Amino acid sequence: MENKRVLIIGGGLEGVRTAIEKAEAGAQVTLVEKFPTLGAERIPRDRLIKPDNAFINPDLDKVRNLSDVRILTNSEFTKVTREGGKVHASVLKKSLRVDNSKCNDCKACIKVCPVNMFDDFDEGYTWRTAVDYFNPATGEYNIFKEDMPACQSKCPVHLDIRRYVGQIADGKYLESLATIRERLPLPGSIGRICPHPCETACNRQYLDKSISICFLKRYVADVEINEEVEPVYETPEKKHPEKIAVVGAGPAGLTCAYDLAMMGYGQIKIFEALPVPGGYLWVGIPEYRLPKKLLKREVDLIAKMGVEIQYNARIGKDISFEDLINDYDAVFIGAGCHQGLKLRIPGEDEYKGKGIVDCVTFLREQALGKFPEAGGKLIVIGGGNAAIDSARVGWRMGFDEVYILYRRTKKEMPANPWEIDAAEEEGVIIQYLAAPVEILGENERVTGIRCIKMELGEPDASGRRRPAPIEGSEYVIDAETIIPAISQGTDLSFLGEKHDFELSRRNTFQIDVETGATNVPGVFAGGDVVSGPDIAIRAVAAGKRAALGIDKYLRSK
């Protein structure tokens, strides 16, 4: 019988000790450690020491000389699966970039390396260079390089932030903007509204506070407008012959069209159901956060690349989806999530349109200048960004009093904290730990809402504490208008009653994560219509992914 194959994850004290034990018992051992060298010289935690033998651990030398132990340092798991009793692991062993059998430990490399980075092994106490040993006791050198800076790797579209921020520091604003546009055609819009995952990752936060990356992007976009520079997006002269249809002129569709035009596709047409471009950026994000004029300009620049945008063209009504598939070589669906979800409480259906309006409709009607009048008390129900936007819009429209009801506390609220603060500053009253029970009305009009007070119990699957109603705590708030803003869903009625698409339980498209392809050949999808309601920059990333997928599909045909 072959020797038992044992995988040991982690090359610290316990990992090294266990590796020796297992190897001595006759097993074939593979020891995998994330850091570049093993580490076992630690002060023991299970016995008292004598001062001179504290850091001596003979295990480390021993494990390296055991022929039955294979040591994989600087390695990470890309995939692990367990099937039956067996474990399969895909391991990426990253290069040390130093042949340690040749190294003579002269440290000349360390003297010349200009990089100064925190030394993880020394618990951040010292600096090290990029070429160094992780564990000085083992003296194995390695050159440390990340694929991308932390900000860039966290950005869904991997903007070269370090470069464009550096260009701003050098006063090269338009060059900086060009850097951004290499991967993002909507810098002014995204630079205003992005919740900036890059800043959450920024290493400067460990010094003081993260860099204001998002607003710097906005800054260079504004410079171009203030200096009245009209950029021209150059596209290849030689065009591919294929026709591509894009459903929806939101961030996903616009980016997909932009990337395809950049690749040399000359016949791209965007079908937009609304009379305006931008999708949720236009009809969901209010003017005071993202001026329409600016959004329009960014869309116009894309249109000038030869991308045709047909407005008021709702698929399934003005044009059938079948025609689209037949007339075009590839279709990208970026239809978004434009359906407000219901509260499912009594009175909601009865007073729909009579004082009850969902947040998506409310924000859209307001953005299109169609919402009739404002007055009396407005109550918004929910804790996301759409709830805050609805409240702040309502306050601007002239509702006398604006309330938000949220069933958890401020800490659990999914909206951006700075938006919550702004709403409160403007005088929006947020009632935490309150949930709606029933919509009240009289004479065909909403008159108020019955609510119940909540308390937080045990954490649920999302890690947030689950709210539970407090019995007998019901109360009534008078209101003229009520806006449910609890979440949004897709509207896929444009596909017709019969279609072959694989959909998720949430009524979103199932796609191939690499290419954005749906199960129907030639049809790709991305953005909120796949992910459910999410942030714009992830829709942009989905548009980029699908553009690459479409190109691959068309070029291999």
Added chain:
Amino acid sequence: MVYEKGRRYIIPFDDVPADRAEMPEISVEERKGSFREVETGFPEAVAVAEAKRCLSCRRCLGCALCWAECEPEAIDFSIPDEELELDFDEVIITRGQENSFQPIDSHLGYGTYADVITDLQFERMLSPTGPTDGLVVSPFDGEVPRRIAVIQGNAEGDEDHFLSSLVLGVNESILALDRIEDMKVALVSPICQSFKKKFSPDAEKIPDLDIIEGAPESVERTQEEEPLILTYSQDGKIKKENFDLIVILTKPEISAEISALSQELEQEVL
């Protein structure tokens, strides 16, 4: 002048603001009844100064200076990454080398005072291959401390955690006392039963180590240049003492990566 903030050192350049730029906004009065953009954008000087705060991180820059300097030609940027597909009959998950720990009770001054450090940092400081070659110095003023307190960083804990952190605390004290003459160490912890049974007799014999059964309450420095003041409770009484360095015994936590693997494989971490 180098200054310290949140465990890190910072060099405050004149042209690099230490504070993140604030976005200018129109007033609440101006917003009422208007859809004018609230945030008005950075002025040029602010944008440039903010951009200069970027640390331009990316580890190796690919400048090849080391490669040119390396006489034995050991540095080789063409050594490729390897992708391995491996099969196993058994798997053992250990914590690895990433020393994650649970958040330390906030009133103990960790992150506020440079001379409040973790047991992990102290271990590196005591190590002959560590950042100070084994010399014990206060990161606050670079002086050799005369009075060190070793205290529990988390009030909540089970017997195992208290036992292993106490043994580490005593061991670190042994090393520190061995390195520096005329020094005293106080270990303040709700000493657990298993420690008392197994280790107390030996630990109590160590000269200049004072083992105090008590609960650390807070750490503060009331005046610049003055020692830290540790407040702790012992037998229901509140006591205050001055120290030059405070070492916090941390409560280990499994790193995110290891716990993801543990979840994937449905197996506990050793």
